[in-house]
Amino acid sequence: MPLDPSHVGRSYPPTPAYLVGREKIREFAKAIGATDAAYHDPDAARELGYADVIAPPTFPTVVSFASNNAVVDDPDLAIDYSRVVHGDQRFQYTRPIVAGDELVGRQTIEEIISRGGHDFITTRTDITDASGASVAIAWSKLVIRGEG
Amino acid sequence: MDLPTKKYPVTRADLVRYAGASGDFNPIHWNERFATKVGLPGVIAHGMLTMALVGRAVTEWAGAPDAVLDFSVRFSRPVPVPDDESGTEIEVSAQVKNTTEEGHTVLAITAVCGGEKVLSQARATVRTSRLGK
Structure with a gap:
């Protein structure tokens, strides 16, 4: 049965705050082989005007991936x-994510399409810092493959 | 303008490291038995690892770790990673597509693995100040 498009617009409670650790950023940068000094050395990041090491561009996935579980595990969607x-x-x-940030993700379903027996669901994660200011927005489109 | 092509090796060890760093422990990225059971050719790389490697290329081309303003990809093919020492390799190239009204640069990106494009519609908008320097 195709995914019900009436779920578009549904939003989920904010995730618990995620405290971004300096070592977590270093670990992530190391895992993707990113050697820029600003990811590893607080002094190099300060020279660019940041309070601590900054994260590589796809680091927000650490927050949005966890936040997206609210949608994937939603019993009403039964994915x-x-x-x-x-x-x-x-x-x-x-802005880049900086070590010390306390990030919250707010998840919304932005689009549901059914085509060729498959469902496509696009979720949006608004990532904000402790002051409530936007840091990044992540969109993920998941394909739910049809049976057979 | 074509930007210099970059090559990134990806081994099984890289997938394990990325799983831990990102929190994505889906077994299709580390468990051959599970991956083949769900119809994959074998263990495949995390799409988000491919995107992260492209992000590396983009920040290197832009000349600054904080230059990326917008970044999007479509995962068009899986990246199988053989269980051997050399694994596989992802080749990332890009062309300058256009300049936005704000003066930022839009890159059209290509990522190839084993002769096949593994991303489509990959784009990044970057601050232009140090591009290609």
Whole structure:
């Protein structure tokens, strides 16, 4: 049965605050082989005007991936996660994530399309800091492959 | 303008490291038994690891770690990673597509693995100040 498009616009409670650690950013940068000094050395980041090390561009996935679980686990949608494939991903940045940030993700369903027996659901994660200011917005399109 | 092509090796060890760093422990990225059971050719790389490697290329081209303003990709093919020492390789290239009204640069990006494009519609908007320097 196709995913019900009436769920478009549904939003979810904000995630618990995620405290961004300096070592977590270093670990992430190391895992993707990103060697820029601003990801590893607080002094190099300060020279660029940031309070501590900054995160590489796809780091917001650490927050948006967890935040997206609210949608994937929503019993009203009943998504079969074993059929889910990551289709598209987009980030729009207000500023880089900085170690020490306390980030909250707010999840909204932006689009539901059914085509060729597959469902496509686009979720938006608004990522804000402790002051409530926007840091980044992440959009993920998940493909839920049809059966057979 | 074509930007210099960059090549990134990806091994099984990289997938394990990325799983831990990102929190994405989906077994299709580390468990051969599970991956083949769900119809994949074998263990595949996280799409978000491919996107992260492209992000590396983009920040290097832009000449600044904080230059990226907007970044989007479509995952068009999986990236199988063989269980051997050399793994696979993702080749990332880009062309300057246009300049926005604000003076930012839009890059059209290509990512290829094993002769096949693994991303489509990959774009990044970057601050232009140090591009290509």
